[in-house]
Amino acid sequence: MKSSTQRLEAALRRAADASRITEPVTPASVVMETDNAALHRFAPEGASGGPPLLIIYSLVNRPAILDLSLERSVIRRLLAGGLDVHLLAWHPPGQARRFLGLSDYVLGDLADATAWLDRHYGEAPHVLGVCQGGVLALCQAALADPDAGGFGARPRSLTTLAAPVNTGSKDDQLAQLARSVDFEALIRATGNVTGQGLAGVLASLKPFALGPRRYGDLAGLAEADDAAVEAFMRMERWMYDGPDLAGQAFAEFARGIYQKNALIRGTLELDGHPVDLARVTCPVFSAHALDDHLVPPPAAAGLGRHVGGPCEELALPGGHLGLFVSGRAHETLYPALINWLRTIP
Amino acid sequence: MASDNATSDNNANWNDWLSGLQLAADPLGVWRLLERGTQALDTAQTPAQAAQQLAAAIDQERAQQDQAIGQLDEWLKHWAKGLRSLAPLLPDHDTDNLPPLGPFPRRQTLLQDLSRQQAAYQTALQAHLASFTTLAEDCTAAFREALARDAGEPLESLPVMAPKTLMAHWSAVAEPRYEAWLADTDTQARIADLVNAWSELTATLRALTDDGLEALGLPSARGLDDLAEELQRQRRRHRQDMAELRRELAALKARMDRESP
Numbered sequence: 004m005k006s007s008t009q010r011l012e013a014a015l016r017r018a019a020d021a022s023r024i025t026e027p028v029t030p031a032s033v034v035m036e037t038d039n040a041a042l043h044r045f046a047p048e049g050a051s052g053g054p055p056l057l058i059i060y061s062l063v064n065r066p067a068i069l070d071l072s073l074e075r076s077v078i079r080r081l082l083a084g085g086l087d088v089h090l091l092a093w094h095p096p097g098q099a100r101r102f103l104g105l106s107d108y109v110l111g112d113l114a115d116a117t118a119w120l121d122r123h124y125g126e127a128p129h130v131l132g133v134c135q136g137g138v139l140a141l142c143q144a145a146l147a148d149p150d151a152g153g154f155g156a157r158p159r160s161l162t163t164l165a166a167p168v169n170t171g172s173k174d175d176q177l178a179q180l181a182r183s184v185d186f187e188a189l190i191r192a193t194g195n196v197t198g199q200g201l202a203g204v205l206a207s208l209k210p211f212a213l214g215p216r217r218y219g220d221l222a223g224l225a226e227a228d229d230a231a232v233e234a235f236m237r238m239e240r241w242m243y244d245g246p247d248l249a250g251q252a253f254a255e256f257a258r259g260i261y262q263k264n265a266l267i268r269g270t271l272e273l274d275g276h277p278v279d280l281a282r283v284t285c286p287v288f289s290a291h292a293l294d295d296h297l298v299p300p301p302a303a304a305g306l307g308r309h310v311g312g313p314c315e316e317l318a319l320p321g322g323h324l325g326l327f328v329s330g331r332a333h334e335t336l337y338p339a340l341i342n343w344l345r346t347i348p
Numbered sequence: 349m350a351s352d353n354a355t356s357d358n359n360a361n362w363n364d365w366l367s368g369l370q371l372a373a374d375p376l377g378v379w380r381l382l383e384r385g386t387q388a389l390d391t392a393q394t395p396a397q398a399a400q401q402l403a404a405a406i407d408q409e410r411a412q413q414d415q416a417i418g419q420l421d422e423w424l425k426h427w428a429k430g431l432r433s434l435a436p437l438l439p440d441h442d443t444d445n446l447p448p449l450g451p452f453p454r455r456q457t458l459l460q461d462l463s464r465q466q467a468a469y470q471t472a473l474q475a476h477l478a479s480f481t482t483l484a485e486d487c488t489a490a491f492r493e494a495l496a497r498d499a500g501e502p503l504e505s506l507p508v509m510a511p512k513t514l515m516a517h518w519s520a521v522a523e524p525r526y527e528a529w530l531a532d533t534d535t536q537a538r539i540a541d542l543v544n545a546w547s548e549l550t551a552t553l554r555a556l557t558d559d560g561l562e563a564l565g566l567p568s569a570r571g572l573d574d575l576a577e578e579l580q581r582q583r584r585r586h587r588q589d590m591a592e593l594r595r596e597l598a599a600l601k602a603r604m605d606r607e608s609p
Contacts, residue, residue: 038583098572102580111587118594153595176531183540185547192550194573207378208530211523214382215515274588 014224014232021229021236028070029078031090035119037112039096039103042119045078045088053085054159055120055128056344059113059143061135062093062252063201064245068327069133071241072234075328077337084341086129091116095246101194103249105139105256106273113143114155121156129344130158134298134323137166138260141283141310142273148282160347162288162340163306165298165326169267170260172301176208181261190250198245206242208296213242238328267309280309287314288343290336295323315343381409381484385522389514395495395506398514399488406484413477417470424466427553428459455559461552469545476542483529487522494521 031043042057058078060066069077069090081088091112096103120128132140140161147157170178190196206213224232265271271278287310291303300318307314319336321329326336384405392398495517496503529535558568 038587099576099579101573102577104580107580107584107587110591114591152591153598154591179531179533180536180539183537183544185544188544188547188551192547192554194569203379210378210382210526211519214379215386215519219512219515274584 010222010225014222017229017232018221018224018236021233022240024233024236027067028073028076029082034089034123035116037091037115039100039108040091040093040112040116042116043090043092045082045090052087054087054126054344055124056081056086056088057116057120057128057130057158058088058090059130059132059136059140060090060093061133062108062139062246062248062256063135064198064241066090066092066133067237067241068324071237071328072230074230075234075330075333077327080333080337081131081341084337084344086341086344087124089116089120089128093246095198096195096249098194101190101250104251105142105259108252109139109142109273110146110152110154110276113139114147117143117147117155117158127156127159129160129162129347131162131164132166133164133327134166135256137163138168138256138266141166141168141266141280142271142278144285145278145280145282146273146276148284151279151282152276154276158285160286160288160344161283162344163290163303165291165295165303165323166289166306167260167298167302168306168309169264169302169304171264171267172299174299175302176296176299178261178264178302181257184257186254186257186262190254193250195247195250196253198247199243201248202243202245205297238324281311283310284312286312286347288317288340289314290317290319290326290340292321292323292326293318294321295326297323378480381406381480384409385518386515389518390511392511392514393508395492395499395509395514395517396504398509398518399492399495399503402488402491402518403485406481406488410477410481413473417473417477420470421466424462428462428556455556458552458556458559462549462556465545465549465552469542469549472538472542472545476538479529479535479538483525487518487525490521490525491518 029045031045033041034044035042058066058069060069070079073079078088078090093108093112117128117130130140130144132138140158140163143155144158144161146152146154167175167177173179193200224235227235259265259271263270266278266280269277269279287306289303289306291298291300293300295303304316304318307316317336317339319326319329319332321331326332385402388401388405389398392401492503495506498517499506554569558570561568562571
């Protein structure tokens with residue numbers, strides 16, 4: 004029988020070994036580059052190549068959470084659903100790109116990626132926006148309307164997962180904390196915003212869950228199988244290895260979405276083009292988690308009242324990350340989403 | 349945080365000075381306190397000892413923070429002195445109560461700003477720390493009460509308890525209080541004040557440093573920002589031109605399709 008110290012030491016050794024594994028769970032190749040991102044196509048052996056789907060991930064954190072393990076991979080779930088899955092992976096901005104704004108990402112990268120997929124496959128892609136990526140995807144879908152500027156291809160359908168579109172609720176902790184911060188002054192001081200700093204702020208919202216409770220049972224990893232240890236360390240890396248954020252885009256998002264609630268109020272503009280959600284006329288699928296402390300239900304729910312097309316909403320018990328890695332999400336959300344996507348003409 | 353021996357002219361160094369302003373790793377000081385608290389509970393044998401060590405950990409963290417605040421003034425004086433020796437054009441005296449006179453009004457104004465912003469930052473930090481300390485002390489008192497109440501005995505007479513159990517009690521008591529504190533509008537206003545004060549102070553430090561570097565003919569952050577902004581402006585213009593061109597091509601193609609038999 005090993006002592007608790009021996010068990011902890013064994014767990015830490017295994018975790019250290021697992022932390023050196025950096026290969027992605029699902030192989031992908033770069034099929035095109037935009038100004039600030041690379042478009043990856045996931046093509047494991049036996050992939051059939053169905054209708055194209057483009058995943059727009061948040062500028063915060065990396066998309067590894069969508070492909071954390073063989074059993075809990077959103078990417079694999081979508082591939083198995085017959086979709087040709089693409090991901091727009093953002094390049095972390097160096098200081099030379101600190102003045103990148105939201106318009107550069109939406110009217111540049113998103114427009115270019117959707118237009119390329121449209122040309123390449125001869126059909127508009129389904130688009131899936133994750134968290135902040137959902138907001139960016141909504142903006143692009145609205146501005147793809149030729150009368151709104153015609154930026155990129157109009158998506159065949161648009162799915163948002165935990166997208167903070169309406170931050171007016173008093174329960175929106177991030178919005179409340181952001182309310183009186185001078186973000187222009189902040190980025191004048193910092194240039195870009197470090198991923199580490201932002202991870203620290205986000206973790207400070209739930210320090211007990213992410214501190215003592217998460218690490219308190221670390222010794223239990225000594226007896227866990229390799230996949231569980233690897234998944235733990237992949238999650239660890241995902242939480243604290245976020246890329247830096249372009250200062251200007253960060254400030255614009257914080258001010259526009261979190262302070263002014265501009266997307267819902269219809270006052271958001273990108274390069275002078277008003278973002279009108281009513282111009283999102285494709286079918287929309289919006290999912291959120293009921294116990295999400297980062298994007299609380301009022302922030303993500305009710306999108307159907309604002310977009311111009313039909314909207315299906317799904318709420319799931321659990322927290323923010325549960326939407327991507329929980330067994331419940333993989334048993335209910337993704338099968339429902341895939342079935343819904345199959346109904347889109 | 350800065351090392352403890354960074355108070356004299358002899359051993360103060362750039363890292364110490366700058367680390368006094370580094371908010372990025374733990375902007376609210378939450379993780380340092382949590383780490384100290386966990387260590388206190390890990391090494392405690394009995395609940396009474398745990399409560400005592402938790403209180404001591406909070407005191408130690410607060411003392412270290414107070415020391416860091418006290419050192420900030422000294423660090424900034426060292427820093428300004430260093431800048432003046434690098435770039436003698438900076439005024440060699442504090443200009444708090446003087447109007448900007450003479451040939452360097454912008455630098456004098458920056459130095460006045462620095463003095464005012466340093467005071468504002470220290471005030472904001474003190475207010476945040478006082479509130480955070482009060483919260484931590486409330487949690488410790490509730491922890492003592494909860495342990496005694498659950499056992500139905502005075503805290504001092506409770507037997508040895510496993511660190512894991514102590515931690516579970518501590519989390520159950522402290523977590524909801526912490527979350528309520530964070531959701532309080534006064535806390536949120538204090539945090540915003542702290543972030544805003546830090547931003548202003550750091551921006552002024554950057555501007556003064558840039559003045560010093562430019563006086564020596566060296567590249568400055570301001571100069572690099574100018575380049576980055578110009579590059580972005582060019583990229584944006586290129587993107588807009590390309591989008592316009594694509595729209596014209598699409599319109600042309602549509603017209604040709606309509607006109608072709």
